[in-house]
Amino acid sequence: MGSAMTEPATPVDNDSPLPAEEHGGVTDDQVRAVAEALAEGAIERAVALVQELHAADQAQLLHQVDAAQRAALVEALRGRLDAEVLANLEGLVQEEVLEQLGPAMVANAVTELETDDAVHVLAALDEEERRDVLDAVPTLERAQIEQSLAYPEESAGRLMQQAFIAVPDFWTVGQVIDYLRNSPGLPDEFYELFVTDPAQRPVGTVSLNRFLKAKRDVVVRDIMDADPTFLPAGMDREEVAFEFQQYDLPSAGVVDADGRLIGVIMFDDVVDVVREEVEEDLLLLSGVGEAGLTRSVTETTRARFPWLFVNVLTAFLAAAVIGFFEGTIEQMVAAAVLMPIVASMGGNAANQTVAVAVRALATHTLTTSNAARIVINELLVGGANGVLFALIVGLVGGVWFGSPALGLVFGLAMMINLLAAALAGILIPLGLDRAGIDPAVASSVFVTTVTDVVGFFVFLSLVTLLLL
Amino acid sequence: MGSAMTEPATPVDNDSPLPAEEHGGVTDDQVRAVAEALAEGAIERAVALVQELHAADQAQLLHQVDAAQRAALVEALRGRLDAEVLANLEGLVQEEVLEQLGPAMVANAVTELETDDAVHVLAALDEEERRDVLDAVPTLERAQIEQSLAYPEESAGRLMQQAFIAVPDFWTVGQVIDYLRNSPGLPDEFYELFVTDPAQRPVGTVSLNRFLKAKRDVVVRDIMDADPTFLPAGMDREEVAFEFQQYDLPSAGVVDADGRLIGVIMFDDVVDVVREEVEEDLLLLSGVGEAGLTRSVTETTRARFPWLFVNVLTAFLAAAVIGFFEGTIEQMVAAAVLMPIVASMGGNAANQTVAVAVRALATHTLTTSNAARIVINELLVGGANGVLFALIVGLVGGVWFGSPALGLVFGLAMMINLLAAALAGILIPLGLDRAGIDPAVASSVFVTTVTDVVGFFVFLSLVTLLLL
Numbered sequence: 001m002g003s004a005m006t007e008p009a010t011p012v013d014n015d016s017p018l019p020a021e022e023h024g025g026v027t028d029d030q031v032r033a034v035a036e037a038l039a040e041g042a043i044e045r046a047v048a049l050v051q052e053l054h055a056a057d058q059a060q061l062l063h064q065v066d067a068a069q070r071a072a073l074v075e076a077l078r079g080r081l082d083a084e085v086l087a088n089l090e091g092l093v094q095e096e097v098l099e100q101l102g103p104a105m106v107a108n109a110v111t112e113l114e115t116d117d118a119v120h121v122l123a124a125l126d127e128e129e130r131r132d133v134l135d136a137v138p139t140l141e142r143a144q145i146e147q148s149l150a151y152p153e154e155s156a157g158r159l160m161q162q163a164f165i166a167v168p169d170f171w172t173v174g175q176v177i178d179y180l181r182n183s184p185g186l187p188d189e190f191y192e193l194f195v196t197d198p199a200q201r202p203v204g205t206v207s208l209n210r211f212l213k214a215k216r217d218v219v220v221r222d223i224m225d226a227d228p229t230f231l232p233a234g235m236d237r238e239e240v241a242f243e244f245q246q247y248d249l250p251s252a253g254v255v256d257a258d259g260r261l262i263g264v265i266m267f268d269d270v271v272d273v274v275r276e277e278v279e280e281d282l283l284l285l286s287g288v289g290e291a292g293l294t295r296s297v298t299e300t301t302r303a304r305f306p307w308l309f310v311n312v313l314t315a316f317l318a319a320a321v322i323g324f325f326e327g328t329i330e331q332m333v334a335a336a337v338l339m340p341i342v343a344s345m346g347g348n349a350a351n352q353t354v355a356v357a358v359r360a361l362a363t364h365t366l367t368t369s370n371a372a373r374i375v376i377n378e379l380l381v382g383g384a385n386g387v388l389f390a391l392i393v394g395l396v397g398g399v400w401f402g403s404p405a406l407g408l409v410f411g412l413a414m415m416i417n418l419l420a421a422a423l424a425g426i427l428i429p430l431g432l433d434r435a436g437i438d439p440a441v442a443s444s445v446f447v448t449t450v451t452d453v454v455g456f457f458v459f460l461s462l463v464t465l466l467l468l
Numbered sequence: 469m470g471s472a473m474t475e476p477a478t479p480v481d482n483d484s485p486l487p488a489e490e491h492g493g494v495t496d497d498q499v500r501a502v503a504e505a506l507a508e509g510a511i512e513r514a515v516a517l518v519q520e521l522h523a524a525d526q527a528q529l530l531h532q533v534d535a536a537q538r539a540a541l542v543e544a545l546r547g548r549l550d551a552e553v554l555a556n557l558e559g560l561v562q563e564e565v566l567e568q569l570g571p572a573m574v575a576n577a578v579t580e581l582e583t584d585d586a587v588h589v590l591a592a593l594d595e596e597e598r599r600d601v602l603d604a605v606p607t608l609e610r611a612q613i614e615q616s617l618a619y620p621e622e623s624a625g626r627l628m629q630q631a632f633i634a635v636p637d638f639w640t641v642g643q644v645i646d647y648l649r650n651s652p653g654l655p656d657e658f659y660e661l662f663v664t665d666p667a668q669r670p671v672g673t674v675s676l677n678r679f680l681k682a683k684r685d686v687v688v689r690d691i692m693d694a695d696p697t698f699l700p701a702g703m704d705r706e707e708v709a710f711e712f713q714q715y716d717l718p719s720a721g722v723v724d725a726d727g728r729l730i731g732v733i734m735f736d737d738v739v740d741v742v743r744e745e746v747e748e749d750l751l752l753l754s755g756v757g758e759a760g761l762t763r764s765v766t767e768t769t770r771a772r773f774p775w776l777f778v779n780v781l782t783a784f785l786a787a788a789v790i791g792f793f794e795g796t797i798e799q800m801v802a803a804a805v806l807m808p809i810v811a812s813m814g815g816n817a818a819n820q821t822v823a824v825a826v827r828a829l830a831t832h833t834l835t836t837s838n839a840a841r842i843v844i845n846e847l848l849v850g851g852a853n854g855v856l857f858a859l860i861v862g863l864v865g866g867v868w869f870g871s872p873a874l875g876l877v878f879g880l881a882m883m884i885n886l887l888a889a890a891l892a893g894i895l896i897p898l899g900l901d902r903a904g905i906d907p908a909v910a911s912s913v914f915v916t917t918v919t920d921v922v923g924f925f926v927f928l929s930l931v932t933l934l935l936l
Contacts (some may be wrong), residue, residue: 267718281750316809336801340811
């Protein structure tokens with residue numbers, strides 16, 4: 001069950017240690033206060049209100065105000081805008097803000113950010129804008145960013161940051177601690193120390209908590225995990241997310257084709273991937289490719305048109321099946337009344353199976369070793385629900401039109417279509433996955449076409465053969 | 469786009485540091501090898517194969533073999549089964565394994581686990597079984613578990629583990645390090661140190677990496693974050709997940725109603741929540757309440773029946789609308805052929821909007837401050853796609869039946885239904901959310917009912933009024 005039914009959580013009492021500016025994201029009141037300040041022309045008050053927020057909340061606020069307010073805020077904040085805010089923006093809003101700031105300002109921000117965040121910002125720009133920005137980034141940072149950008153878009157190489165801490169395995173804990181205390185340029189966040197050989201190949205890791213419990217004279221080699229998970233830079237980010245979830249990793253080293261350690265992926269980047277991958281499945285199953293309520297009307301229309309177009313084609317196919325039986329409908333209008341019920345139930349039953357199958361494939365629960373068993377299970381479920389709904393609709397249909405024979409035919413068609421729904425619902429995602437196609441992309445279209453066509457055809461055929 | 473279209477990631481070369489036993493989850497080959505060993509009666513070989521896997525992979529394997537193989541494995545592993553494996557099992561498989569092991573064995577496992585994992589295992593048992601297990605757990609662990617179980621099922625209190633490290637703010641870094649080195653009972657995993665006052669109220673936190681960079685004589689007070697995020701134990705887990713994602717937290721302290729620190733939630737538990745919450749939305753939108761391909765046929769049938777039953781009711785409602793126009797269909801069978809197209813397009817367009825709206829509500833992108841603007845946007849998108857598809861279907865329908873008038877009526881009905889779809893698709897999730905109901909639960913049902921009824925009614929009315 002979803003959780004929106006429970007009361008929103010509130011701080012436990014007035015002494016609660018929850019600071020307003022780092023809790024629960026941006027509130028409607030905060031958004032309204034900023035909007036009012038802008039409306040009154042009190043630009044500096046608006047800026048002050050924004051700047052007391054956490055960077056992630058500033059980004060959220062920029063998403064929630066309208067385009068004119070956003071432009072005014074960005075103009076006022078120009079030069080004072082935290083680079084982290086840019087990294088927390090998404091989609092159209094990010095594109096707009098980056099364009100407004102211009103290449104020089106974006107280059108400053110990109111230079112400040114960790115590689116993964118810099119790459120996220122740059123990915124929002126087109127080829128030419130990206131060139132302009134990179135030209136204004138200092139050589140070292142530019143080289144690092146370009147190395148990450150060279151990896152495929154949804155790969156580990158794009159997710160990693162290049163700042164990590166590596167030590168040789170013969171150092172003692174004391175030596176490492178002294179190194180950490182006296183090196184000012186170390187990364188802000190790290191959860192493990194990497195142990196590398198002279199060729200920069202990783203030979204182990206030491207988690208910080210394990211490290212902290214060890215005495216100063218212990219040698220790193222003796223407390224390191226010599227068998228940790230390292231991810232190839234070309235690994236797909238969905239597989240990266242699987243590794244993190246399966247083994248509860250706070251971070252994981254990334255290695256290049258020569259086995260050299262080149263970066264580290266942090267859990268927080270993976271949380272975003274996990275959410276985005278499931279959301280992608282959800283939106284694809286609902287016929288939305290790239291989503292977002294905050295895109296422009298033109299963009300949204302363009303994004304939703306293709307799936308609706310595919311649907312209109314399949315709907316015409318189903319209509320053609322009906323057209324084939326015009327004579328039948330003329331003789332028995334009741335068939336036209338009942339036929340959408342057969343099709344609709346088939347579509348819904350199939351979509352249930354598709355949703356479960358798509359997630360089971362994504363979480364590695366549905367595999368070659370259990371596919372046959374699961375197909376049989378789905379057929380049994382389809383059969384069981386088929387019998388139940390055949391009885392229900394057969395009875396209701398028969399009584400409604402005062403014709404037991406019509407009820408019988410209606411029930412029979414329902415049972416056959418629910419079996420077809422079960423088969424299509426499991427075999428189509430399995431087949432697409434086997435063919436290397438994301439099963440979420442096309443499952444619903446194909447599956448609903450099957451259940452519409454089978455539903456109309458079986459029902460109208462049975463009516464024609466048995467009742468006329 | 470999903471990522472199943474890319475090649476599966478492979479280790480980069482033969483010297484790759486990827487150990488087979490902690491990478492990519494369990495493979496089909498591994499599952500087959502275990503199944504073969506079991507089939508040949510080589511129980512100890514099967515056990516050895518299982519035990520060389522990571523606990524999470526052992527759990528995954530238990531999900532993938534069939535019930536008889538699972539029972540045989542659990543029987544052979546009895547007493548040697550890693551407690552972590554039990555914590556990694558889900559749903560029906562977890563219930564079966566726990567029942568097979570019996571209360572005494574489960575109690576041993578529960579005693580070994582961190583509170584959050586112990587609670588997850590106990591949640592799979594019914595009241596009486598849970599009592600039996602808890603009676604066999606030592607007093608201290610039992611008290612801790614019961615404290616967690618006292619919080620609501622989807623709350624921070626259930627997610628937290630009670631093992632954390634708290635130090636007073638006047639200690640020096642050196643004192644803390646000595647404490648960590650000399651206290652054997654500390655938790656295995658921790659990412660921050662909590663700083664508490666004598667009443668156990670948190671006054672700050674120190675991340676381990678910050679701590680490691682500080683010199684021995686620095687006082688904790690001077691390096692702590694005095695304004696971190698603490699979560700009330702009653703906070704809903706969806707809000708917990710939002711906090712972690714918004715502020716990239718590796719862990720967060722949990723406080724009780726008196727503001728005392730009582731536990732800590734780790735990022736890896738939150739990753740599961742993030743995935744489960746989006747999956748819940750996905751499955752609810754597809755009409756599956758509680759899912760799982762690995763449940764029994766009876767359970768699956770029972771889980772899917774209710775939504776199909778609601779759908780059959782709404783389908784009959786839509787059929788009743790058609791029944792009202794029997795005379796019209798008798799005079800113009802073409803109407804029966806085309807009417808499912810109007811309904812189907814409306815349903816699909818509405819489901820696109822619902823999916824986007826449900827996710828936007830969950831991620832706090834759709835709020836009171838921008839709702840009006842977004843409703844207008846959706847209407848414009850509905851209008852735009854309405855005009856486009858009115859032209860397409862009007863043309864095709866008119867040509868098909870050689871009647872421009874029918875084409876016109878068909879197109880007009882399409883446009884009206886796509887507008888209705890946009891309105892229903894955004895207003896119904898918004899309304900449910902405002903009423904405190906999870907918008908994913910019921911959106912699709914309501915919305916498709918609207919588009920079916922409006923679609924059939926408008927089209928058949930227009931045909932009756934204008935063409936007969």
